[in-house]
Amino acid sequence: MSNKINISLLPLGKSIEVNSGTPLKDVLHEFGVEFPCGGKGTCGSCKVKLLKGKLVIDDVQQKKLNKLKLTDNWRLACFCKAETDISLEISQFENIILADNSTFDFQPQTGFGMAVDLGTTTIVVQLVNLENGHVLDSVSDVNPQARFGGDIISRIQSCLDGNFEELQNLVRSKIDEMIQTILQKHPVNISKIAIVGNTVMHHIFSGLPVNSLSFYPFYSPNLGVQELSNKELNWRLPDAVRILFFPSIGSFVGSDILAGIAATKMAENKKYSVLIDLGTNGEIVVGNCDKIICASTAAGPAFEGAKISQGMRATTGAISSVSFENDELKTHVIGNATAKGICGSGLIDIMAILLNREQIGMFGEINSGEESIPLSGKVSITQQDIREFQLAKAAIAAGIQILLNQMKISYSEVDKVYIAGGFGNFLNIENVIRTGLIECEANKIVKLGNTALIGAKMLLFEDETFIHKILGKTTHFNLEGDPNFQDIYIEKMILL
Ligand code: FES
Numbered sequence: 001m002s003n004k005i006n007i008s009l010l011p012l013g014k015s016i017e018v019n020s021g022t023p024l025k026d027v028l029h030e031f032g033v034e035f036p037c038g039g040k041g042t043c044g045s046c047k048v049k050l051l052k053g054k055l056v057i058d059d060v061q062q063k064k065l066n067k068l069k070l071t072d073n074w075r076l077a078c079f080c081k082a083e084t085d086i087s088l089e090i091s092q093f094e095n096i097i098l099a100d101n102s103t104f105d106f107q108p109q110t111g112f113g114m115a116v117d118l119g120t121t122t123i124v125v126q127l128v129n130l131e132n133g134h135v136l137d138s139v140s141d142v143n144p145q146a147r148f149g150g151d152i153i154s155r156i157q158s159c160l161d162g163n164f165e166e167l168q169n170l171v172r173s174k175i176d177e178m179i180q181t182i183l184q185k186h187p188v189n190i191s192k193i194a195i196v197g198n199t200v201m202h203h204i205f206s207g208l209p210v211n212s213l214s215f216y217p218f219y220s221p222n223l224g225v226q227e228l229s230n231k232e233l234n235w236r237l238p239d240a241v242r243i244l245f246f247p248s249i250g251s252f253v254g255s256d257i258l259a260g261i262a263a264t265k266m267a268e269n270k271k272y273s274v275l276i277d278l279g280t281n282g283e284i285v286v287g288n289c290d291k292i293i294c295a296s297t298a299a300g301p302a303f304e305g306a307k308i309s310q311g312m313r314a315t316t317g318a319i320s321s322v323s324f325e326n327d328e329l330k331t332h333v334i335g336n337a338t339a340k341g342i343c344g345s346g347l348i349d350i351m352a353i354l355l356n357r358e359q360i361g362m363f364g365e366i367n368s369g370e371e372s373i374p375l376s377g378k379v380s381i382t383q384q385d386i387r388e389f390q391l392a393k394a395a396i397a398a399g400i401q402i403l404l405n406q407m408k409i410s411y412s413e414v415d416k417v418y419i420a421g422g423f424g425n426f427l428n429i430e431n432v433i434r435t436g437l438i439e440c441e442a443n444k445i446v447k448l449g450n451t452a453l454i455g456a457k458m459l460l461f462e463d464e465t466f467i468h469k470i471l472g473k474t475t476h477f478n479l480e481g482d483p484n485f486q487d488i489y490i491e492k493m494i495l496l
Pocket residue numbers: 034035036037038039040041042043044045046047076077078079
C-alpha cells in the first residue's frame with residue numbers, strides 16, 4: 001500500500017491528500033495549473049514555488065529552470081513527484097480564472113463579487129475583487145442533488161416525483177455554506193453574486209417549475225435572468241447584495257454556455273469560432289460577432305465515463321492517457337494509483353491507437369474478433385465501449401457539422417475551436433483529431449478549461465446590455481430537426 005502524504009496549496013489554503021509518488025501534474029490541473037508544452041520543460045507555465053518540504057530536482061529540470069531563469073525554490077510541476085508532505089505556492093490559479101488579461105476589458109468597480117458555476121455534478125464559488133478582477137479564493141464541492149441522479153433528466157424526474165423543494169433547498173444551502181466558508185477567511189463586503197448553470201439548475205435554484213422541460217417540445221417560458229433576494233434564499237448575507245442567475249439560451253442550453261460564449265469572446269470577433277463543452281450534456285456553439293448558433297447533442301456524458309463499462313471521471317485511479325511505445329500500451333493513471341477505470345481523455349487515446357494499429361475497423365469492430373482489449377491491470381476496453389464511443393463521437397462531430405452548415409461555413413473558415421470540460425488538460429489534441437471528434441488543424445484547437453466559471457466571473461462586470469447583445473445574436477438549433485441529421489450522424493460513426 002502506498003503512503004499518503006499532504007500537499008498544501010497557497011494562496012488557496014487548500015490541502016489535498018495523495019499517494020506518495022504522485023506526479024504533481026495529476027493533481028494540480030484542477031487548481032488551474034496548466035501544462036501547455038505537455039511537460040517538455042519549454043513553456044515554464046507549470047512553475048510552482050516550493051514553500052515547505054522537499055521536491056527532488058534532477059539535472060534535466062535544473063537546466064530547464066536555469067534556461068527559464070527560475071531560481072529561488074521554483075519547480076516545474078510537470079517534472080515533479082510529491083514524495084513527502086509539501087507546501088506549494090501556485091499563482092496560476094489566478095491566471096486561469098482571470099482569463100486572458102490582455103483582452104479581458106472590464107470597468108473596475110468597488111467592492112467584491114462572487115462568481116458561481118452551478119453544475120449538475122460540481123459547484124464552484126469564487127470570490128472576486130471587482131477593482132482588479134483578481135480571484136481571491138475559490139471553493140468547489142459536489143452538487144448535493146447528485147443523490148437524486150447524475151444527469152439533468154433524473155433531476156427533473158425527481159422534481160416531478162415530489163422532491164422539488166428538497167432539491168432546491170439542498171443546492172441553495174450548499175451555495176450559502178460555500179459562500180460562508182470563503183467569507184470566514186476573507187471578511188469582505190460582497191455587492192453582487194453571478195450564478196450560471198444549465199436550464200434545469202436555473203429553474204430548480206430559482207424555484208421555477210421544471211414540468212414543461214420533461215416533454216416535447218421541452219419548452220419553458222422562464223428562461224430569463226432571475227434576480228433573487230437574500231431573504232427568499234435564506235442566505236447569511238446583507239440584504240443589499242444583488243443575486244442574479246443569468247438567463248438560459250434555450251431549454252437545454254443554459255447560462256453556463258452563455259458564460260462560455262463570453263469567455264471565448266466569440267460574440268465580439270469577426271472570425272468564426274466553435275465552442276465544444278464535453279461535460280455532462282455535450283453542448284456546441286458556433287458563431288462570430290454577427291451570429292451565433294448553439295445546440296445540445298445526444299452525446300450524453302460518455303466522455304465523463306458514463307456508459308463505458310469501466311468509465312469514470314478524471315479523478316484518482318482513472319487512466320487519463322494511453323500511448324503505444326516499444327510495442328506495448330503505456331497508460332498513465334491519475335494519482336499514481338492502481339488503474340480503476342478510464343476517463344474521457346484516455347478513451348480518446350486508446351481509440352486513436354487502435355485505429356492507428358488497425359486493431360479496429362472502420363465500423364468499430366475489433367478485428368481479432370475478441371470481445372475486449374486489455375489496457376492496464378483489470379481495466380480493459382470492450383466492443384460495447386467502442387460502440388458507445390462511436391455514438392458519442394458521432395453526436396459531437398455531427399452537431400458541429402450541422403451547425404457549420406447552418407452558418408454556411410466550412411471548418412476551414414473557423415479560426416479557433418475551444419474545448420471546455422473537466423478533463424481538458426489531459427486531452428491529446430492529435431488523438432482528438434485522429435478519432436474524427438474534431439476535424440480541423442491542431443493549431444486551431446484551444447483547451448480552455450472551465451469556461452462557465454471564467455464567463456461567470458466576467459459577467460460580474462457586465463450589465464444587462466452585454467447579456468442582451470449575446471442573446472440577441474444567439475439562436476438555439478434543434479439538431480434532430482435537421483433533415484440531414486441521420487445521414488450526417490451515421491457518416492460520423494465511421495472511423496477512418
Ligand atoms: S508543462 Fe511546460 S514546462 Fe511544464
